[in-house]
Amino acid sequence: FFSFCSGFGTQEFFPLTLFLTRNFYTDMKIYFTAFFVLALFLSFSQAEIEARFPGAQPIAVPGAPGSTVTPGNPVGEQIDILTIDGFSVNTSPPVIVTLEDDAPPSVTDSSFDSSNDIIGGERDVILTVNTGSEDLTFNAGVTGGIFSIGTPNGGSGVVRLQYDGQDASENLDTAVGLGGMDFSAGIGFRIVAESDIDTEFTLTVADSFGNIGSTDQAVPGQAGSQSYFVNFVNFPGNVDFEAITAVEFEIQAFDNVDFTISTFVVSGNEVITPITDCITGVVLPCDTDYYRLQTFSNVQVGDYLSISYDDVGEVDQFRTTEGRFYIVDSDFNNLQEELASNNNIKDTLGELPGPSNYEYRCAGNCDVEIVWSQLQNTTYYLAVEGNGDGNLVYQICLAYRSVPVIDLVDGSAETVFFDQRPTFPPRDEVLHYRFYSLDIPQSSFSEGSYLVVNVSRAEPFPGVGLRLMYESLPEAAVDTGVIGAIDVNSQGRRVDNTIYQFCVDTASEGRQDYDHPVNTDPRVPCDCFTDVQLFGDGPSFQLTCQLVVDPCHFRYGRWYMSVELPERAQPGNPLDLSGQTNYTITATTVQPSITSLIRNVTFKAFVEPEAVAHFKIDVPANTMITGESHLFVHLSNVRNGIVDLFVHRGTEIGRNLAGGPEGCAPANAT
Structure with missing residues (x-):
């Protein structure tokens, strides 16, 4: 008996009986050799055509474009549990204060709006003017779904929104109010607000047991609305959120502040175990199982394919078994059918994943994330190869998900508060990043133009990481492809290098004070981590880092940035506030x-x-x-x-x- 592993992962046995005499030894030897070579050739030919695709194929990946499997809600998605005020009811009459004399003394006016769309049935709008000269006008109220405050130049005051039941009173009812309403299905308040000048608001809550807690939130002045999340655990005073009697939202109407609110809700994280499609199988020594995924046809920016591979091989004093896992994409959308027909065997056989054809591979257990733009509209094939002396039991779990990508405006700062990695599951590495993009039209692309991306005012220490890539989402190499590994495909090409390699170090020691990048500046990858920048001689400082694209390698099109967020102490706990970070990101096209x-x-x-x-x-x-x-x-x-x-x-x-x-x-x- 002859036993061997062919190059195509099949095991063949050849029973041969030899009857040889001394007189015919030479002739019989030649005959046997010819027979053996012929048998070997036929065996290989048969293995090429009969590649094994177990079970029903193709494999539908949950959530993928065109998939027949529908995923559940995104894991860790922030959902609104309870609306405090939908601002669907206008303030009538609007609260307007026109000073008849200089203030102080302070002047107060109010309005009480009733509706079933307001928690407790009533919204109390109370405007107090603290400073200002005669004839100055202040206003506050809801119009067209937006609550707004208008403060004149040279005046200041305070505006309070009270939700404490139907009392038509400016006094906050903390005893009865909302009657001990249960907010515990949520984990905090979500407010969408905008201010043209720096200001702040204070949230106050009271419960049925007499506990009262307040917390402050800064609102930077900038164009565009921002979402603010105030976690329940930020409130002191042991407030019981299962028995809330009153909620008060107080805004500082500083000099010339124009402030708006469009959303005021109780929010929470809906943690659902993600739907995945898991394949299980057993592969023999030197054998290979192949799988064809349903063809992807509409991959979007931010999409990614998550693959988890686990195997257990027979191991004892006589046997050692291990598995190898391969992933490849192919222009053929049905290699199984192509190989069965044998019409294009020369072209199709080499398309199967294996030791000589792969984009990603691993030996033993591994996790793989293929992120856009590495993830393409194509057909992906998987292969599990058994190696050793025993059977190999394996499992492959698949999921198709996406991450948000936020568009930036050229030259406009985007300030972010309390950014944080999402709660597990899933444990996908791509979720450790916040992604941004900037489109550079050809009209903005001229002689000597280049891109500058800056992260500033990052906190707490040590800050965040910043990466940049052209037409792809930037990640560290160990966080994409095979997680924790550097990926080189079967052609020797890196497939996980998603950081643009052409940035300029404009802060090198001894550099002359040039206005723009020069050709003597060191060229470096577009990757930095925030560092301390002193204001003047200190001790005040900020955490900042900056990426400057080499003008000689700058292109028009869409550029993508990633901010790597700090680790969390308890990533599986939705109430865990560790790892929260604040920062400002700005992307600017510079044209000399x-x-x-x-x-x-x-x-x-x-x-x-x-x-x-x-x-x-x-x-x-x-x-x-x-x-x-x-x-x-x-x-x-x-x-x-x-x-x-x-x-x-x-x-x-x-x-x-x-x-x-x-x-x-x-x-x-x-």
């Missing part, structure tokens, strides 16, 4: 000033020390006479220093600065 010259017209200009002044002139084709026309550039009246002049013929959009320290190439005309 370039002056357009006019033929035969003299321009006067200046240039700062260590800086470059850029000019350009268009030469129409119809003004050229071959062999006669020439360009003459005259630089004169240079004062207070020495300058260098470079002349460069434009070659491609965005790469045409004329040499010098800011040029991407030496000047080609001088």
Whole structure:
């Protein structure tokens, strides 16, 4: 008997009986050898065609585009449990205070709005003016689904929203009020608010047992609404959220503040075990099981495929068994059918995943996350290969999920409060990041332009990590592909390098004070972690880091940023507040000033020390006479220093600065 493992993972046995005599030994030896080679060839041919695809195929992945399996609600999704005020009822009459004399003394006016859409049936709006001169006007109230406050220049005050039942009173009823309402299905208040100037609000809650707790929240002045989450555990005073009698929302109406609220709810995390599709099987030594996933046809930004592979092999004093797991994508959407028909065996056989064809592989248990844009509209194939002397029992669990990607506005700061990794499950590494994007249109892409991404005012210490990538979501290599490993495919190419490699270190030691990146600056990957930046001589500081894209490798299109959030102490506990972080992220396109010259017209200009002044002139084709026309550039009246002049013929959009320290190439005309 001859037993061996073929290259295609099948085990073949050949029973051969040899009857040899001395006279015919040589001839019989030749015959046997020929027979053995023929049998071996036939065995390989048969193994190529009969690749094993166990069970019903393709495998539908829950949540994937076109999948027949519907997933449950996203795990850890923040859902609204109870509406405090939907602001569907206008304040009537609106609260308006026009000062008849200077304040102080303070002046107060109020309005009481009744509706079943308001918790407790009534909203008390109380406006108190503390400072201001005669004839100044203040206002507060709900109109068109928005609660708003208007404070004039030179005035200040306080506005209170009270929810304590139907009492038509400015006094907060903490004894009876809401009658001991149960808020415990939630974990905190969610407020969507906007202010044009820095201000703050105070939330106060009271329970049936006389406990009262208050907590403050800063609201930075900026364009656009922000969502604020105030966790119940932030309230002191041992307030029992199963027996709430009153809620008060107090806003500081500082000088010239315009403040709005559009959402005021009790919110919570709905933790649901994610639906996954798990495949189980047993593979023999030297055998391979193949699986075809349902073809993905509408992959979106932020989508990712999560694969968990586990195996247990027979191990004893006689046997040692281990498994190998392979993943590959293919242009063939049904290799099983192609191989069965044997019509394209030469093209299709090499498409099967295995030792010589894979994008991702692991030996033994592993988790794999294929994140957009590595995740594509294609068909993925999996393979489990048994190695050793015993049977291998394995399980493959699949899930298709997505992470949000927040659009940034070029040059506008996005301030984020209490950002935190979501509660487990799932334990997906991609959820450790908050993703942002910025679209750079071709109209914003010009000579010498580049992108600057900055994270500032990060807290608490030590801060957060920042990464950048072009047309893909940036992650650390160990957090994508095979988790904890560097992934190189069967062609020797890195498949988990999702950090843009062309940034510029503009803070290197000894660097001259250039305004823009220069060609002597070190080129580094676009990856940084916040560091201490002193204000003046200190001791005040902020945590910040900045990424500057190399102008010579900048492109128009969509750029993606990731902020890696701090670890949590209890990631499975929805009430765990550890790992919360605040930061401001800004992405800005920088375009160096370039002056357009006019033929035969003299321009006067200046240039700062260590800086470059850029000019350009268009030469129409119809003004050229071959062999006669020439360009003459005259630089004169240079004062207070020495300058260098470079002349460069434009070659491609965005790469045409004329040499010098800011040029991407030496000047080609001088």
